[in-house]
Amino acid sequence: MVSSFLLQLDGLEVVDQPVLVIGATSSPSSLDPSLRRFGRFDREVDLGVPDEAGRLDILRIHTRKMHLTKDVSLEDIAKETHGFVGADISQLTLEAALQAIRDSGVEATERSSSGVVVSAAHFQSALKACHPSSLREMVVQVPNVTWETIGGLQHVKMELQELVQFPVEHPEKYEAFGMEPSRGVLFYGPPGCGKTLMAKAVANECQSNFISVKGPELLNAYFGESEANVRMVFERARAAAPCVLFFDELDSIAVMRGQGKDSHGAMDRVINQLLTEIDGVGKRKNVFVIGATNRPDIIDTALMRPGRLDQLIYIPMPDLGSRLAILQAAFKRAALASDIDLPYLAECLDGYTGADITEICQRAAKLAIKQNIGEEVAKRKGDFDGEPVQQILALHLESAVRTSRKSVSEEDLAMYQSFAAKMRKMQEETALGASASPITRFSFKNKGK
Structure with a gap:
């Protein structure tokens, strides 16, 4: 099929009348590479998910014939519809109108809907029923998890607010100060200490979309399928930005290269693809990656280098x-x-x-x-x-x-604490330099003295 299509496509060069062929796809990475070579589909136009301004324009188009109450703020709705495309926004406005019709008690006809008044409450109800189509296959219904829901871990919450919440809520300040926010963080520590719950709270507090993926879910026995699954997850996260992408059980797909048990290097290819995707997230995509693991000692070190999951946060046993x-x-x-x-x-x-x-x-x-x-x-x-x-x-x-029992042994706890101490020491040495010492009395007022 592909060969026949390419033959016909290449034959257009000898046609007297110019013919322009336009293709459309939602997954360009799954196309045969020969289709994307020069002289064929060599020009690619990314029709991405609309940003906040684009969503506001679409909302105005779909609500121009609707009777809205004064409490309806299309600007606020545009802010709450991260990851929505035009069709999703059309569905949202239709659902809000239907909700207004239900509340009014009239029959849902086109004639009656034109005179129904739609309020902010109707839009809020519609937002609960409508989800971005880009996340429909893998959307996670995050419970109402807030910082208050999670007991303790105050220092971890403060650190996450600086790493994740501040860049999402105040991106203009980072741009004004010329700072690029961190792209990711790695949670590590004993199982059952709140790593997954903490990631959900981050997404909830930031009003971001949340995609949760367990590492083993990405693995596939067929050649190249595991890497394709990694690409697909990141494509959906970029389409749904701002988005928190959470990898649970990261150690199942990010073990140190060369130490995998497979004989064909499949795990190494998955890690390479994961590194490529994290590097390609970019500051403008507003995607934050969180990894969680109970075995930080076997994670490939390249994943924890600057610009990737460079912020390591130890989730300790509760005090x-x-x-x-x-x-x-x-x-x-x-x-x-x-x-x-x-x-x-x-x-x-x-x-x-x-x-x-x-x-x-x-x-x-x-x-x-x-x-x-x-x-x-x-x-x-x-x-x-x-x-x-x-x-x-x-x-x-x-x-x-x-009748209860402790799920973490003393030996395992000692291993986690030892790794955490090692990472703290490495971070201090990196910050100060191998043989440097901190300048305790530095001040610009001392210039020239």
Whole structure:
């Protein structure tokens, strides 16, 4: 098929009348390379996703015949529709109009829709139902995760605000000061300490699209398919910018080159493709890459060089304050008995990860629910004359703690702490120079003295 098409395409050169052939594709990387050679489809025009100004123009076109209330701000809607193309915006305005028709109680006809008034609430409802088509196959429904939702880790939150949130919310300031924001960050630390939840909170706080990919999902047994999957993920992230692209279990696809178990170098090709894509993100694409791993010691060092995932953030085991914050967040909507002492419980859970503590809280709640149901059934049968339990009691938590176990061993924890100390030392040496010492009394006022 391709050969026949190329033969006909090359034959156009001898035709008396000029013929212009235009092709369209949403995935240029999947085309046969021979189609993109000189003399064929050698001119490529990227019709990308519209920016905020483009989305505003499209919104004005699709709403010019609609009756909008004064609280509708098309500028705000344009800011909230990251990654939307023209068809997505058309669907959004239609959904808002349909929502207005439903609220008005009239039949959804073309005649009735012309007289319906659409409010900001209708657009907000439509935004929840409509998603960018570029993300439709792999969009992640991020829960309402905020910084407050995550217990503890205050220093990590502050560092992430500087690395991710500031460049997204204040790009003009970085441009004014001539600074290029970091392109990526690598979370590492024991499993169950909130790496994935932290990435979701970053996207939520930045009002960015969020794509989450587990490393093994990209691997394919067929030659070249794994690299193609990596390219596809980055293409979708660039189309949905601003976007946070999260790679979970990064160690499954980014092990040090030359140490892969495959005999054909497939893993090395995946790493090379990953490096190429990260280098090609560019500051104007507004895509931030976050990797997460439990094995930072086996990650290819090229991935952590400047301009890539050059910011390494250790997500440690929760300290006393963090454990208490996790308990308070887990029991935020639960009724607790007055004799439950959460600060004391937090002290007793030293060495437990955030996931371990959350599991204990859920297990205690399940025990309370089980007791409540059992007592209600017994009361209906006349075998119980008291009131069914309506709270999580101390005995429920005591039972949950006794049956729990730590998911991170002392040996594993020592390995993480050793790697974190090593990385801190390397960063300090890089900042100061191999044999340099900090200038503790530097001041421009000393010039000429």
